[in-house]
Amino acid sequence: MGGNHSDDVLEGPSRGSVLLRRVLAGTPAGESPLTHAEFVAAREGKTEGWPAWVPEAVRAPLTAHGVTQPWSHQVAAAERAWAGEHVVVATGTASGKSLAYQLPVLTRLHTDPRATALYLSPTKALGADQLRTVLDLDVEGVRAASYDGDTPIPERDWVRQHATWVFTNPDMLHRGVLPRHGRWTTFLRRLRYVVVDECHTYRGLFGSHVALLLRRLRRVCARYGAHPTFVLASATVSEPARSASVLTGLDVADVTEDSSPRGARAVALWEPPLLEEVTGENGAPVRRSAGAETSRMLADLVLEGARSLAFVRSRRGAELTALGARRVLAEVDPDLAEQVAAYRAGYLPEERRALEQALLSGSLRGVATTNALELGVDIAGLDAVVVAGFPGTRASFWQQAGRAGRSGDDALVVLVARDDPLDTYLVHHPEAMLGAPLERCVLDPTNPYVLAPHLACAASEIPLTREDVEALGGASALSVVDDLVAEGLLRRRRGGWFWWHPSDRPHAGVDIRGSGGEQVVLVESDTGRMLGTVDPGTAPATIHPGAVHLHQGESYVVDSLDLDEGIAHLHAEDPEWTTQARSVIDITVEETEQCASYGDLQVCLGSVEVTEQVVGFLRKLPSGRVIDSVPLDMPARCLRTRAVWYTLPESALVVAGLPPARWPGALHAAEHAAIGMLPLVATCDRWDIGGVSTALHPDTGRPTVFVHDGHPGGAGFADRAHEAIREWLAATRDAISACECPSGCPSCVQSPKCGNGNDPLDKTGAILVLDAVLGRLAEGPG
Ligand SMILES: [Zn+2]
Numbered sequence: 001m002g003g004n005h006s007d008d009v010l011e012g013p014s015r016g017s018v019l020l021r022r023v024l025a026g027t028p029a030g031e032s033p034l035t036h037a038e039f040v041a042a043r044e045g046k047t048e049g050w051p052a053w054v055p056e057a058v059r060a061p062l063t064a065h066g067v068t069q070p071w072s073h074q075v076a077a078a079e080r081a082w083a084g085e086h087v088v089v090a091t092g093t094a095s096g097k098s099l100a101y102q103l104p105v106l107t108r109l110h111t112d113p114r115a116t117a118l119y120l121s122p123t124k125a126l127g128a129d130q131l132r133t134v135l136d137l138d139v140e141g142v143r144a145a146s147y148d149g150d151t152p153i154p155e156r157d158w159v160r161q162h163a164t165w166v167f168t169n170p171d172m173l174h175r176g177v178l179p180r181h182g183r184w185t186t187f188l189r190r191l192r193y194v195v196v197d198e199c200h201t202y203r204g205l206f207g208s209h210v211a212l213l214l215r216r217l218r219r220v221c222a223r224y225g226a227h228p229t230f231v232l233a234s235a236t237v238s239e240p241a242r243s244a245s246v247l248t249g250l251d252v253a254d255v256t257e258d259s260s261p262r263g264a265r266a267v268a269l270w271e272p273p274l275l276e277e278v279t280g281e282n283g284a285p286v287r288r289s290a291g292a293e294t295s296r297m298l299a300d301l302v303l304e305g306a307r308s309l310a311f312v313r314s315r316r317g318a319e320l321t322a323l324g325a326r327r328v329l330a331e332v333d334p335d336l337a338e339q340v341a342a343y344r345a346g347y348l349p350e351e352r353r354a355l356e357q358a359l360l361s362g363s364l365r366g367v368a369t370t371n372a373l374e375l376g377v378d379i380a381g382l383d384a385v386v387v388a389g390f391p392g393t394r395a396s397f398w399q400q401a402g403r404a405g406r407s408g409d410d411a412l413v414v415l416v417a418r419d420d421p422l423d424t425y426l427v428h429h430p431e432a433m434l435g436a437p438l439e440r441c442v443l444d445p446t447n448p449y450v451l452a453p454h455l456a457c458a459a460s461e462i463p464l465t466r467e468d469v470e471a472l473g474g475a476s477a478l479s480v481v482d483d484l485v486a487e488g489l490l491r492r493r494r495g496g497w498f499w500w501h502p503s504d505r506p507h508a509g510v511d512i513r514g515s516g517g518e519q520v521v522l523v524e525s526d527t528g529r530m531l532g533t534v535d536p537g538t539a540p541a542t543i544h545p546g547a548v549h550l551h552q553g554e555s556y557v558v559d560s561l562d563l564d565e566g567i568a569h570l571h572a573e574d575p576e577w578t579t580q581a582r583s584v585i586d587i588t589v590e591e592t593e594q595c596a597s598y599g600d601l602q603v604c605l606g607s608v609e610v611t612e613q614v615v616g617f618l619r620k621l622p623s624g625r626v627i628d629s630v631p632l633d634m635p636a637r638c639l640r641t642r643a644v645w646y647t648l649p650e651s652a653l654v655v656a657g658l659p660p661a662r663w664p665g666a667l668h669a670a671e672h673a674a675i676g677m678l679p680l681v682a683t684c685d686r687w688d689i690g691g692v693s694t695a696l697h698p699d700t701g702r703p704t705v706f707v708h709d710g711h712p713g714g715a716g717f718a719d720r721a722h723e724a725i726r727e728w729l730a731a732t733r734d735a736i737s738a739c740e741c742p743s744g745c746p747s748c749v750q751s752p753k754c755g756n757g758n759d760p761l762d763k764t765g766a767i768l769v770l771d772a773v774l775g776r777l778a779e780g781p782g
């Protein structure tokens with residue numbers, strides 16, 4: 001435990017301490033779900049004078065809207081951007097990152113009536129909020145407007161011709177702006193700034209797509225003689241400048257010192273206890289669920305008069321959490337029950353404002369929500385935030401926690417661990433939550449599967465020169481262009497590479513939020529309504545016939561899946577069980593790019609081919625108990641991607657204390673936990689990656705554990721795992737050993753996506769394997 005002991009926090013008179021004692025009082029005697037509590041101290045704000053170049057016409061409306069003086073970090077970033085330097089400002093939630101780009105952009109647009117600027121946000125809601133702020137400021141000479149899928153066609157002409165600050169998103173830039181750049185000539189020629197907001201959300205495959213999109217934008221701008229300055233805003237992550245440089249392809253400086261004031265917060269880490277009476281898969285113990293725990297806390301907080309927000313993973317979870325809290329409160333006072341509600345994505349702006357108002361005024365005291373509230377909703381200054389399950393990244397966690405805290409008094413933030421190795425690790429390692437961030441935002445714009453369609457798009461926008469190709473995708477991109485020529489999509493002429501079908505642009509076929517390839521469409525059987533799409537790669541394991549599939553928090557059961565046609569039929573149904581696919585997986589090494597020896601341990605990075613065939617599924621009750629196993633006959637799926645792997649000789653396992661019969665379970669358990677822990681060092685989800693472990697792999701000839709990217713060509717996750725292998729595997733080992741279960745559970749080595757039904761798994765064996773690996777890594781290469 002850190003410098004601040006739980007005792008101090010538990011005994012203090014502050015609001016956060018009072019609330020923490022209240023939620024603890026509701027736990028059964030003899031239980032101690034609290035693993036850590038500490039105060040995150042208040043911070044005084046540090047202001048700076050207005051930069052001399054900001055005119056009165058920009059300063060006055062900002063002052064009228066409450067900005068009396070900018071914070072130091074806002075000025076530091078604005079100064080760089082004004083000087084034409086590409087910059088990323090990476091500071092905490094509610095630290096006023098917007099002002100960092102508003103100052104240079106508004107000033108430029110005001111002083112030069114011919115200048116233009118582009119703003120990009122990952123979600124429409126955030127873009128709409130930012131646009132509203134700028135419109136409210138009403139700076140003379142600035143004509144701001146949105147250009148997205150909702151903009152009426154007649155208005156689009158006006159935006160192209162007259163707007164000086166256009167608010168859009170990557171999807172619209174890709175489909176609406178770049179393919180028709182001829183209509184945007186005037187705007188693009190005058191483009192001085194590109195603002196990329198919430199840039200940490202551009203990670204993994206989506207980030208790789210956006211990176212190429214921004215390179216295409218820069219190329220088209222350069223064609224018109226414009227070289228805009230990029231200003232990016234990011235949550236706090238490790239090495240933001242490095243990630244921003246990969247994203248934009250430019251040298252980007254960073255501003256990371258947050259000088260905004262912050263109220264004190266009591267942060268509590270919470271691990272629900274194991275239940276005595278229930279057992280799960282393969283007899284594993286089961287914890288009280290994070291959702292049930294959160295429900296009860298929300299009720300206790302409302303009873304204490306606190307305005308509280310609970311973040312839950314799914315929409316159904318949010319509704320159940322609110323319902324649970326209302327039920328507890330109704331027993332005390334029916335009026336109190338009315339003060340708790342669930343909130344979900346898809347609300348209209350008016351409904352969102354009404355909810356914000358109700359929470360602010362105190363007529364509503366407890367709200368359970370999915371992470372829909374994370375971006376673009378103006379709720380702050382609450383008394384308590386309960387986060388049910390680590391939301392995947394620290395950036396998201398702090399964004400959610402940032403809703404708590406008013407000036408003058410402190411607030412309570414609780415992280416409730418779910419049954420997951422990463423959650424287990426975090427509640428037992430407060431420094432990983434509260435110290436310097438370890439997770440880096442990774443993406444890989446050189447992935448040939450992402451690069452190829454963007455090169456085709458770029459060629460259809462303006463024919464590609466050799467320099468263009470290298471600027472878009474590095475030296476190896478030339479071979480990708482050769483492939484496109486061989487496929488007949490591009491043609492080589494003297495002026496460069498040309499898109500082959502002038503009338504038929506490639507843009508519509510590129511899904512920048514998907515994995516490439518045709519998406520599988522989800523259709524409701526009775527109504528024919530299209531519900532959404534699923535990646536073709538994950539379809540066999542997630543939407544096979546009989547699968548229970550959650551879509552936007554609603555539950556469906558799949559009737560049929562046709563992979564050739566790319567369509568799945570399903571109907572709304574909420575059975576009491578969930579399903580888990582069973583599969584047979586094979587992995588072959590295509591190319592070993594790096595291989596380092598640490599004594600008899602080898603750690604390698606390279607490209608692999610993974611073949612997976614779904615052969616059936618299990619139906620499981622919420623308790624984890626398996627109802628039955630249903631066979632399926634699905635086609636095998638082949639994935640070429642990147643992987644990191646380590647191998648040890650058999651003798652090393654024997655010396656570590658493992659007889660051959662235990663090798664499969666020990667390696668399998670080490671693989672599962674490592675997959676669960678990768679989000680600690682890279683911004684990813686365990687569903688973005690996969691793994692294979694085997695006591696004898698034909699390509700290495702030894703016991704081997706592979707962890708691979710889950711998408712064709714990879715998205716940077718295996719590369720980051722390879723780079724951070726010591727921190728990653730050490731944390732994996734700690735997560736397993738910190739779990740108090742006797743022989744493996746979902747909090748340590750069981751995986752919700754295991755194709756082998758989590759069998760065999762050897763928890764103590766995994767610790768022995770990881771100790772052997774970490775010991776050799778510590779001795780260094782050689
Ligand atoms: Zn466990």
Ligand SMILES: [Zn+2]
Binds near residue numbers: 751753756
């Ligand atoms: Zn497995």
